[in-house]
Amino acid sequence: MKGYKEIPEGGNIIIPGSSMDYKTGLWKDKYPVRNIKKCTNCLICFSFCPENCIKVVKGKIQDADLKYCKGCGICAKECPFKAIHMEAGCFIK
Amino acid sequence: MNVLNGAESAAYAMKQINPDVVAAYPITPQTEIMMKFAEFVANKEVGTKMVLVESEHSAMSAVVGASAGGVRAMTASSSAGLAYMFEVLGIASGLRLPIVMNIANRALSGPINIHCDHSDSMNCKDSGWIQLYSEDSQEVYDNTIIGVKLAEKLHLPLMVMQDGFITSHCLQNIELIKDKTVSDFVGAYNPETNLLNINKPITIGPLQLPDYLFETKRQQAEAMSLVEKEFNSVCREYEKITGRKYGVIEEYHSRDAKQVIVVLNSAAGTVKTVVNELRKNGKKVGLVKVKLFRPFPYEAVNKALSGAESVVVLDRSESFGANPPLYSEISNSLHNTSVKLSSVVFGLGGRDLFETDIKTIFENMISNKKQDKYVGVRE
Numbered sequence: 257m258k259g260y261k262e263i264p265e266g267g268n269i270i271i272p273g274s275s276m277d278y279k280t281g282l283w284k285d286k287y288p289v290r291n292i293k294k295c296t297n298c299l300i301c302f303s304f305c306p307e308n309c310i311k312v313v314k315g316k317i318q319d320a321d322l323k324y325c326k327g328c329g330i331c332a333k334e335c336p337f338k339a340i341h342m343e344a345g346c347f348i349k
Numbered sequence: 350m351n352v353l354n355g356a357e358s359a360a361y362a363m364k365q366i367n368p369d370v371v372a373a374y375p376i377t378p379q380t381e382i383m384m385k386f387a388e389f390v391a392n393k394e395v396g397t398k399m400v401l402v403e404s405e406h407s408a409m410s411a412v413v414g415a416s417a418g419g420v421r422a423m424t425a426s427s428s429a430g431l432a433y434m435f436e437v438l439g440i441a442s443g444l445r446l447p448i449v450m451n452i453a454n455r456a457l458s459g460p461i462n463i464h465c466d467h468s469d470s471m472n473c474k475d476s477g478w479i480q481l482y483s484e485d486s487q488e489v490y491d492n493t494i495i496g497v498k499l500a501e502k503l504h505l506p507l508m509v510m511q512d513g514f515i516t517s518h519c520l521q522n523i524e525l526i527k528d529k530t531v532s533d534f535v536g537a538y539n540p541e542t543n544l545l546n547i548n549k550p551i552t553i554g555p556l557q558l559p560d561y562l563f564e565t566k567r568q569q570a571e572a573m574s575l576v577e578k579e580f581n582s583v584c585r586e587y588e589k590i591t592g593r594k595y596g597v598i599e600e601y602h603s604r605d606a607k608q609v610i611v612v613l614n615s616a617a618g619t620v621k622t623v624v625n626e627l628r629k630n631g632k633k634v635g636l637v638k639v640k641l642f643r644p645f646p647y648e649a650v651n652k653a654l655s656g657a658e659s660v661v662v663l664d665r666s667e668s669f670g671a672n673p674p675l676y677s678e679i680s681n682s683l684h685n686t687s688v689k690l691s692s693v694v695f696g697l698g699g700r701d702l703f704e705t706d707i708k709t710i711f712e713n714m715i716s717n718k719k720q721d722k723y724v725g726v727r728e
Binding site for chain 2: 257258259260261263265266267268269270272
Protein backbone atom coordinates (compact mmCIF):
# COMPACT_ATOMS: atom_id res chain seq x y z
CA MET A 257 0.00 0.00 0.00
CA LYS A 258 1.26 3.45 -0.91
CA GLY A 259 1.98 6.33 1.51
CA TYR A 260 0.48 9.81 1.28
CA LYS A 261 3.51 11.22 -0.53
CA GLU A 262 3.22 8.65 -3.33
CA ILE A 263 -0.47 8.83 -4.25
CA PRO A 264 -2.04 11.30 -6.73
CA GLU A 265 -3.65 14.45 -5.32
CA GLY A 266 -7.28 14.42 -4.25
CA GLY A 267 -7.61 10.65 -4.66
CA ASN A 268 -7.59 11.03 -8.44
CA ILE A 269 -7.06 7.92 -10.55
CA ILE A 270 -4.48 8.77 -13.19
CA ILE A 271 -4.04 5.33 -14.79
CA PRO A 272 -6.98 4.43 -17.06
CA GLY A 273 -8.50 0.97 -16.62
CA SER A 274 -6.76 0.43 -13.32
CA SER A 275 -9.96 -0.64 -11.53
CA MET A 276 -8.94 -4.23 -12.46
CA ASP A 277 -6.08 -3.82 -9.99
CA TYR A 278 -8.45 -3.16 -7.13
CA LYS A 279 -8.98 -6.58 -5.56
CA THR A 280 -12.42 -6.14 -4.03
CA GLY A 281 -12.29 -9.84 -3.06
CA LEU A 282 -10.37 -8.63 0.01
CA TRP A 283 -13.68 -7.55 1.54
CA LYS A 284 -15.09 -11.08 2.01
CA ASP A 285 -15.00 -13.30 5.07
CA LYS A 286 -16.49 -16.38 3.36
CA TYR A 287 -15.72 -17.91 -0.01
CA PRO A 288 -17.62 -20.38 -2.22
CA VAL A 289 -16.36 -23.95 -2.76
CA ARG A 290 -17.86 -25.93 -5.69
CA ASN A 291 -18.28 -29.70 -5.76
CA ILE A 292 -17.59 -30.55 -9.42
CA LYS A 293 -19.25 -33.94 -9.03
CA LYS A 294 -22.60 -32.35 -8.11
CA CYS A 295 -22.36 -29.44 -10.58
CA THR A 296 -24.50 -29.88 -13.74
CA ASN A 297 -23.40 -26.64 -15.42
CA CYS A 298 -26.99 -25.34 -15.22
CA LEU A 299 -25.62 -21.71 -15.17
CA ILE A 300 -27.89 -20.61 -12.28
CA CYS A 301 -24.89 -19.42 -10.21
CA PHE A 302 -23.45 -17.66 -13.28
CA SER A 303 -26.65 -15.69 -13.84
CA PHE A 304 -27.19 -14.87 -10.15
CA CYS A 305 -23.65 -13.74 -9.27
CA PRO A 306 -23.95 -9.95 -8.69
CA GLU A 307 -20.20 -9.47 -9.18
CA ASN A 308 -20.02 -11.37 -12.47
CA CYS A 309 -17.04 -13.26 -11.08
CA ILE A 310 -18.30 -16.71 -12.12
CA LYS A 311 -17.29 -17.24 -15.74
CA VAL A 312 -18.43 -19.79 -18.30
CA VAL A 313 -15.86 -21.25 -20.69
CA LYS A 314 -17.22 -23.45 -23.52
CA GLY A 315 -20.45 -24.09 -21.63
CA LYS A 316 -18.63 -25.12 -18.45
CA ILE A 317 -18.90 -23.22 -15.15
CA GLN A 318 -15.56 -22.06 -13.75
CA ASP A 319 -14.78 -21.56 -10.07
CA ALA A 320 -15.62 -18.04 -8.80
CA ASP A 321 -12.80 -15.53 -9.32
CA LEU A 322 -11.86 -14.95 -5.69
CA LYS A 323 -10.01 -11.71 -6.54
CA TYR A 324 -13.41 -10.08 -6.99
CA CYS A 325 -15.86 -12.43 -5.18
CA LYS A 326 -17.21 -10.63 -2.08
CA GLY A 327 -18.52 -13.78 -0.44
CA CYS A 328 -22.22 -12.86 -0.60
CA GLY A 329 -23.19 -16.55 -0.80
CA ILE A 330 -25.95 -16.05 -3.39
CA CYS A 331 -24.44 -18.78 -5.63
CA ALA A 332 -24.51 -21.29 -2.76
CA LYS A 333 -28.08 -20.34 -1.83
CA GLU A 334 -29.40 -20.52 -5.40
CA CYS A 335 -27.62 -23.72 -6.59
CA PRO A 336 -30.47 -26.26 -7.11
CA PHE A 337 -28.04 -29.18 -6.70
CA LYS A 338 -26.35 -27.94 -3.52
CA ALA A 339 -23.04 -28.13 -5.38
CA ILE A 340 -21.69 -24.91 -3.76
CA HIS A 341 -21.09 -24.28 -0.06
CA MET A 342 -19.42 -21.36 1.74
CA GLU A 343 -16.31 -21.70 3.86
CA ALA A 344 -14.76 -19.18 6.24
CA GLY A 345 -11.76 -17.24 4.92
CA CYS A 346 -10.68 -14.50 2.53
CA PHE A 347 -8.71 -16.13 -0.25
CA ILE A 348 -8.05 -13.97 -3.27
CA LYS A 349 -5.71 -16.49 -5.03
CA MET B 350 -7.72 56.63 -6.74
CA ASN B 351 -11.15 55.10 -7.32
CA VAL B 352 -14.28 55.00 -5.20
CA LEU B 353 -15.70 51.49 -4.90
CA ASN B 354 -17.60 49.56 -2.26
CA GLY B 355 -16.40 46.15 -1.09
CA ALA B 356 -18.72 44.26 -3.41
CA GLU B 357 -17.66 46.28 -6.44
CA SER B 358 -14.00 45.88 -5.59
CA ALA B 359 -14.46 42.07 -5.39
CA ALA B 360 -16.24 42.17 -8.77
CA TYR B 361 -13.56 44.43 -10.24
CA ALA B 362 -10.80 42.08 -9.07
CA MET B 363 -12.73 39.19 -10.64
CA LYS B 364 -13.02 41.13 -13.89
CA GLN B 365 -9.26 41.63 -14.01
CA ILE B 366 -8.58 38.00 -13.04
CA ASN B 367 -10.94 37.02 -15.89
CA PRO B 368 -12.10 33.58 -14.67
CA ASP B 369 -13.29 31.13 -17.34
CA VAL B 370 -16.42 30.12 -15.44
CA VAL B 371 -18.46 31.87 -12.75
CA ALA B 372 -21.59 30.23 -11.35
CA ALA B 373 -23.63 32.08 -8.76
CA TYR B 374 -26.98 32.38 -7.05
CA PRO B 375 -28.04 35.69 -5.48
CA ILE B 376 -28.19 36.23 -1.73
CA THR B 377 -28.05 39.48 0.21
CA PRO B 378 -25.45 41.02 0.67
CA GLN B 379 -23.40 39.00 -1.87
CA THR B 380 -25.86 39.91 -4.66
CA GLU B 381 -24.07 43.22 -5.18
CA ILE B 382 -20.84 41.38 -6.12
CA MET B 383 -22.48 39.21 -8.75
CA MET B 384 -24.72 42.03 -9.98
CA LYS B 385 -21.61 44.06 -10.78
CA PHE B 386 -19.77 41.08 -12.26
CA ALA B 387 -22.78 40.11 -14.42
CA GLU B 388 -22.65 43.66 -15.79
CA PHE B 389 -19.02 43.10 -16.87
CA VAL B 390 -20.10 39.83 -18.53
CA ALA B 391 -23.07 41.47 -20.29
CA ASN B 392 -20.83 44.29 -21.55
CA LYS B 393 -18.30 41.70 -22.77
CA GLU B 394 -15.59 43.21 -20.59
CA VAL B 395 -14.66 39.68 -19.48
CA GLY B 396 -14.54 36.39 -21.39
CA THR B 397 -16.23 34.53 -18.54
CA LYS B 398 -18.98 31.95 -19.07
CA MET B 399 -21.53 32.97 -16.46
CA VAL B 400 -23.80 30.17 -15.23
CA LEU B 401 -26.96 31.30 -13.45
CA VAL B 402 -27.93 28.29 -11.38
CA GLU B 403 -30.95 27.48 -9.23
CA SER B 404 -29.19 27.29 -5.85
CA GLU B 405 -25.86 27.69 -4.06
CA HIS B 406 -25.48 23.91 -3.91
CA SER B 407 -25.59 23.99 -7.71
CA ALA B 408 -23.35 27.08 -7.90
CA MET B 409 -20.55 25.36 -6.01
CA SER B 410 -21.17 22.09 -7.91
CA ALA B 411 -20.89 23.94 -11.23
CA VAL B 412 -17.59 25.59 -10.28
CA VAL B 413 -16.29 22.24 -8.99
CA GLY B 414 -17.15 20.74 -12.39
CA ALA B 415 -15.54 23.63 -14.26
CA SER B 416 -12.41 23.54 -12.11
CA ALA B 417 -12.11 19.77 -12.52
CA GLY B 418 -12.39 20.43 -16.24
CA GLY B 419 -9.20 22.47 -16.00
CA VAL B 420 -10.40 26.07 -16.05
CA ARG B 421 -10.30 28.94 -13.55
CA ALA B 422 -13.65 29.07 -11.73
CA MET B 423 -15.00 31.51 -9.13
CA THR B 424 -18.18 32.22 -7.22
CA ALA B 425 -19.48 34.23 -4.25
CA SER B 426 -22.00 33.79 -1.47
CA SER B 427 -23.23 34.76 2.01
CA SER B 428 -24.89 33.25 5.07
CA ALA B 429 -27.54 30.64 4.25
CA GLY B 430 -26.17 30.36 0.72
CA LEU B 431 -22.76 29.41 2.06
CA ALA B 432 -24.42 26.96 4.43
CA TYR B 433 -26.28 25.42 1.49
CA MET B 434 -22.92 24.99 -0.29
CA PHE B 435 -21.40 23.28 2.72
CA GLU B 436 -21.52 19.74 1.35
CA VAL B 437 -19.76 20.78 -1.85
CA LEU B 438 -17.13 22.91 -0.03
CA GLY B 439 -15.54 19.70 1.24
CA ILE B 440 -15.63 18.23 -2.26
CA ALA B 441 -13.82 21.28 -3.69
CA SER B 442 -11.07 21.06 -1.07
CA GLY B 443 -10.92 17.25 -1.02
CA LEU B 444 -10.48 17.14 -4.79
CA ARG B 445 -7.85 19.91 -4.50
CA LEU B 446 -9.61 22.37 -6.82
CA PRO B 447 -8.31 25.96 -6.49
CA ILE B 448 -11.68 27.70 -6.55
CA VAL B 449 -11.76 31.27 -5.21
CA MET B 450 -14.94 32.57 -3.61
CA ASN B 451 -15.83 35.96 -2.18
CA ILE B 452 -17.99 35.97 0.93
CA ALA B 453 -19.95 38.95 2.20
CA ASN B 454 -20.34 37.91 5.84
CA ARG B 455 -23.94 37.76 7.08
CA ALA B 456 -25.54 36.15 10.12
CA LEU B 457 -26.82 32.61 9.69
CA SER B 458 -30.55 32.04 10.14
CA GLY B 459 -32.52 31.78 12.32
CA PRO B 460 -34.13 34.04 13.13
CA ILE B 461 -33.47 35.37 9.66
CA ASN B 462 -31.22 38.42 9.54
CA ILE B 463 -29.38 39.99 6.62
CA HIS B 464 -26.67 41.90 8.48
CA CYS B 465 -23.07 41.17 9.33
CA ASP B 466 -21.58 38.64 11.65
CA HIS B 467 -19.13 35.84 11.02
CA SER B 468 -21.32 32.85 11.86
CA ASP B 469 -21.45 31.86 8.17
CA SER B 470 -17.73 31.69 7.40
CA MET B 471 -16.81 30.36 10.86
CA ASN B 472 -19.23 27.53 10.23
CA CYS B 473 -16.95 26.29 7.45
CA LYS B 474 -13.54 27.08 8.94
CA ASP B 475 -12.67 23.38 8.98
CA SER B 476 -13.84 22.57 5.46
CA GLY B 477 -10.31 22.61 4.02
CA TRP B 478 -10.57 26.09 2.49
CA ILE B 479 -7.99 28.83 3.01
CA GLN B 480 -9.74 31.78 4.71
CA LEU B 481 -8.62 35.39 4.26
CA TYR B 482 -10.42 38.17 6.16
CA SER B 483 -10.48 41.72 4.79
CA GLU B 484 -10.75 45.00 6.70
CA ASP B 485 -11.90 47.23 3.81
CA SER B 486 -12.51 47.47 0.06
CA GLN B 487 -8.80 47.68 -0.65
CA GLU B 488 -8.10 44.44 1.17
CA VAL B 489 -11.03 42.70 -0.53
CA TYR B 490 -9.54 43.67 -3.90
CA ASP B 491 -5.98 42.70 -2.95
CA ASN B 492 -6.96 39.48 -1.17
CA THR B 493 -8.94 38.32 -4.21
CA ILE B 494 -5.98 38.79 -6.54
CA ILE B 495 -3.46 37.35 -4.08
CA GLY B 496 -5.94 34.56 -3.32
CA VAL B 497 -6.15 33.31 -6.90
CA LYS B 498 -2.38 33.00 -7.16
CA LEU B 499 -2.08 31.33 -3.75
CA ALA B 500 -4.94 28.88 -4.37
CA GLU B 501 -3.61 27.82 -7.75
CA LYS B 502 -0.06 27.35 -6.43
CA LEU B 503 -1.11 24.94 -3.69
CA HIS B 504 -4.22 23.41 -5.31
CA LEU B 505 -6.44 24.53 -2.44
CA PRO B 506 -9.71 26.47 -2.58
CA LEU B 507 -9.81 29.87 -0.90
CA MET B 508 -12.48 32.22 0.39
CA VAL B 509 -12.10 35.97 0.85
CA MET B 510 -14.30 37.44 3.56
CA GLN B 511 -15.64 40.97 3.86
CA ASP B 512 -18.24 42.29 6.29
CA GLY B 513 -21.70 42.32 4.72
CA PHE B 514 -23.04 45.87 4.20
CA ILE B 515 -20.35 47.42 6.44
CA THR B 516 -17.69 46.72 3.81
CA SER B 517 -19.69 45.36 0.90
CA HIS B 518 -22.00 48.37 0.53
CA CYS B 519 -19.84 51.27 1.80
CA LEU B 520 -17.98 53.38 -0.71
CA GLN B 521 -14.29 53.74 -0.01
CA ASN B 522 -11.22 55.10 -1.74
CA ILE B 523 -9.31 52.29 -3.33
CA GLU B 524 -6.21 51.94 -5.49
CA LEU B 525 -6.65 49.63 -8.45
CA ILE B 526 -3.87 48.15 -10.54
CA LYS B 527 -3.85 47.84 -14.31
CA ASP B 528 -5.64 44.91 -16.02
CA LYS B 529 -2.40 43.73 -17.61
CA THR B 530 -0.52 43.87 -14.28
CA VAL B 531 -3.20 41.69 -12.68
CA SER B 532 -3.27 39.17 -15.53
CA ASP B 533 0.54 38.96 -15.51
CA PHE B 534 0.51 38.52 -11.74
CA VAL B 535 -2.04 35.70 -11.61
CA GLY B 536 -0.80 34.17 -14.89
CA ALA B 537 -2.62 31.59 -16.99
CA TYR B 538 -4.19 28.61 -15.25
CA ASN B 539 -2.77 25.40 -16.64
CA PRO B 540 -3.34 22.45 -14.29
CA GLU B 541 -1.23 19.33 -14.90
CA THR B 542 -4.32 17.12 -15.19
CA ASN B 543 -7.92 17.79 -16.03
CA LEU B 544 -11.05 15.80 -16.64
CA LEU B 545 -11.46 16.88 -20.27
CA ASN B 546 -8.00 15.97 -21.53
CA ILE B 547 -8.75 12.84 -23.58
CA ASN B 548 -5.06 12.25 -24.23
CA LYS B 549 -4.48 11.76 -20.52
CA PRO B 550 -7.70 10.31 -19.10
CA ILE B 551 -8.20 10.53 -15.34
CA THR B 552 -10.97 9.83 -12.83
CA ILE B 553 -11.80 12.55 -10.32
CA GLY B 554 -13.60 11.86 -7.05
CA PRO B 555 -13.74 8.04 -7.06
CA LEU B 556 -14.67 6.05 -3.94
CA GLN B 557 -11.96 5.91 -1.30
CA LEU B 558 -12.41 3.47 1.57
CA PRO B 559 -10.52 3.02 4.86
CA ASP B 560 -7.49 1.85 2.86
CA TYR B 561 -6.76 5.25 1.21
CA LEU B 562 -8.95 8.16 2.40
CA PHE B 563 -6.67 8.80 5.40
CA GLU B 564 -3.67 9.25 3.08
CA THR B 565 -5.62 11.71 0.90
CA LYS B 566 -6.62 13.76 3.97
CA ARG B 567 -3.02 13.67 5.25
CA GLN B 568 -1.95 15.08 1.88
CA GLN B 569 -4.52 17.89 2.25
CA ALA B 570 -3.17 18.71 5.73
CA GLU B 571 0.34 18.80 4.26
CA ALA B 572 -0.76 21.31 1.58
CA MET B 573 -2.42 23.47 4.27
CA SER B 574 0.83 23.50 6.25
CA LEU B 575 2.57 25.15 3.29
CA VAL B 576 0.05 27.99 2.96
CA GLU B 577 1.56 30.47 5.43
CA LYS B 578 5.00 30.47 3.80
CA GLU B 579 3.54 30.61 0.30
CA PHE B 580 1.14 33.40 1.29
CA ASN B 581 4.04 35.50 2.55
CA SER B 582 5.96 34.95 -0.67
CA VAL B 583 2.95 35.85 -2.86
CA CYS B 584 2.44 38.97 -0.71
CA ARG B 585 6.08 40.01 -1.22
CA GLU B 586 5.59 39.64 -4.97
CA TYR B 587 2.37 41.67 -4.73
CA GLU B 588 4.14 44.37 -2.74
CA LYS B 589 6.62 44.81 -5.61
CA ILE B 590 3.83 45.73 -8.03
CA THR B 591 1.53 47.66 -5.68
CA GLY B 592 3.65 48.94 -2.79
CA ARG B 593 1.08 47.48 -0.39
CA LYS B 594 2.64 45.24 2.23
CA TYR B 595 0.61 42.40 3.69
CA GLY B 596 1.24 39.53 6.07
CA VAL B 597 -0.71 36.77 7.82
CA ILE B 598 -1.49 39.28 10.58
CA GLU B 599 -1.34 43.06 10.78
CA GLU B 600 0.38 44.52 13.83
CA TYR B 601 -0.91 48.02 14.55
CA HIS B 602 1.07 49.71 17.33
CA SER B 603 1.18 46.32 19.02
CA ARG B 604 4.96 45.82 19.22
CA ASP B 605 5.39 47.91 22.38
CA ALA B 606 1.76 47.71 23.51
CA LYS B 607 0.72 46.50 26.94
CA GLN B 608 -2.95 46.14 26.06
CA VAL B 609 -3.85 44.58 22.71
CA ILE B 610 -7.14 43.85 20.98
CA VAL B 611 -7.38 41.06 18.38
CA VAL B 612 -10.13 41.19 15.79
CA LEU B 613 -11.06 40.21 12.21
CA ASN B 614 -12.43 42.25 9.30
CA SER B 615 -13.91 45.77 9.40
CA ALA B 616 -13.98 46.20 13.19
CA ALA B 617 -10.17 46.51 12.95
CA GLY B 618 -10.68 49.96 11.38
CA THR B 619 -12.71 51.16 14.38
CA VAL B 620 -10.13 49.73 16.79
CA LYS B 621 -7.34 51.57 14.91
CA THR B 622 -9.14 54.90 15.44
CA VAL B 623 -9.40 54.24 19.17
CA VAL B 624 -5.76 53.10 19.34
CA ASN B 625 -4.69 56.39 17.69
CA GLU B 626 -6.71 58.39 20.19
CA LEU B 627 -5.46 56.52 23.28
CA ARG B 628 -1.87 56.61 21.99
CA LYS B 629 -2.13 60.41 21.90
CA ASN B 630 -2.90 60.25 25.64
CA GLY B 631 0.18 58.12 26.21
CA LYS B 632 -1.60 54.78 26.59
CA LYS B 633 0.38 51.86 25.23
CA VAL B 634 -2.42 50.10 23.40
CA GLY B 635 -2.41 48.23 20.10
CA LEU B 636 -4.24 46.01 17.65
CA VAL B 637 -3.44 42.70 16.02
CA LYS B 638 -5.67 42.01 13.04
CA VAL B 639 -5.73 38.41 11.89
CA LYS B 640 -5.92 38.16 8.13
CA LEU B 641 -5.18 34.49 7.46
CA PHE B 642 -7.59 32.57 9.67
CA ARG B 643 -7.21 29.19 7.93
CA PRO B 644 -4.61 27.85 8.23
CA PHE B 645 -4.15 29.69 11.53
CA PRO B 646 -0.74 31.41 11.97
CA TYR B 647 -0.10 30.27 15.57
CA GLU B 648 3.59 31.20 15.65
CA ALA B 649 3.16 34.68 14.17
CA VAL B 650 0.35 35.39 16.64
CA ASN B 651 2.40 34.08 19.55
CA LYS B 652 5.30 36.31 18.55
CA ALA B 653 3.06 39.36 18.14
CA LEU B 654 1.16 38.96 21.41
CA SER B 655 3.46 37.30 23.91
CA GLY B 656 4.98 40.66 24.97
CA ALA B 657 1.59 42.12 25.95
CA GLU B 658 0.25 42.27 29.49
CA SER B 659 -3.34 41.66 28.50
CA VAL B 660 -5.15 40.72 25.31
CA VAL B 661 -8.86 40.88 24.50
CA VAL B 662 -10.13 38.86 21.55
CA LEU B 663 -13.21 40.27 19.83
CA ASP B 664 -15.30 37.61 18.11
CA ARG B 665 -18.15 38.47 15.78
CA SER B 666 -19.63 34.98 16.14
CA GLU B 667 -20.52 32.69 19.00
CA SER B 668 -19.66 29.03 19.53
CA PHE B 669 -22.58 28.10 21.73
CA GLY B 670 -21.35 26.25 24.78
CA ALA B 671 -17.66 26.69 23.90
CA ASN B 672 -15.04 29.38 23.38
CA PRO B 673 -15.70 31.49 20.27
CA PRO B 674 -13.55 30.62 17.22
CA LEU B 675 -10.99 33.46 17.13
CA TYR B 676 -10.55 33.39 20.92
CA SER B 677 -9.96 29.62 20.80
CA GLU B 678 -7.15 30.02 18.30
CA ILE B 679 -5.53 32.96 20.12
CA SER B 680 -5.75 31.01 23.35
CA ASN B 681 -4.00 28.06 21.66
CA SER B 682 -1.30 30.41 20.37
CA LEU B 683 -0.59 31.82 23.84
CA HIS B 684 -0.77 28.68 26.00
CA ASN B 685 2.91 28.97 26.98
CA THR B 686 2.76 32.65 27.97
CA SER B 687 1.53 34.63 30.98
CA VAL B 688 -0.60 37.01 28.90
CA LYS B 689 -3.95 37.79 30.53
CA LEU B 690 -6.48 36.76 27.92
CA SER B 691 -10.22 37.49 27.74
CA SER B 692 -12.95 36.87 25.22
CA VAL B 693 -15.55 39.39 24.09
CA VAL B 694 -18.37 38.65 21.66
CA PHE B 695 -19.81 41.61 19.74
CA GLY B 696 -21.82 42.63 16.71
CA LEU B 697 -24.05 39.59 16.18
CA GLY B 698 -26.67 40.16 13.49
CA GLY B 699 -25.12 43.49 12.48
CA ARG B 700 -25.17 45.15 15.93
CA ASP B 701 -22.81 48.12 15.69
CA LEU B 702 -19.54 48.25 17.60
CA PHE B 703 -18.86 51.82 18.71
CA GLU B 704 -15.57 53.54 19.47
CA THR B 705 -16.83 54.03 23.05
CA ASP B 706 -17.24 50.23 23.39
CA ILE B 707 -13.63 49.69 22.36
CA LYS B 708 -12.45 52.50 24.63
CA THR B 709 -14.22 50.83 27.57
CA ILE B 710 -12.57 47.51 26.71
CA PHE B 711 -9.13 49.15 26.66
CA GLU B 712 -9.85 51.02 29.91
CA ASN B 713 -10.97 47.80 31.60
CA MET B 714 -7.73 46.19 30.48
CA ILE B 715 -5.64 49.09 31.78
CA SER B 716 -7.37 49.14 35.18
CA ASN B 717 -7.41 45.32 35.33
CA LYS B 718 -11.19 45.13 35.52
CA LYS B 719 -13.17 42.10 34.40
CA GLN B 720 -14.42 42.35 30.81
CA ASP B 721 -18.06 41.85 29.91
CA LYS B 722 -18.29 38.69 27.83
CA TYR B 723 -20.83 40.33 25.50
CA VAL B 724 -20.48 43.92 24.32
CA GLY B 725 -23.45 45.81 22.90
CA VAL B 726 -26.14 43.41 24.08
CA ARG B 727 -29.00 44.54 26.36
CA GLU B 728 -29.18 42.80 29.73
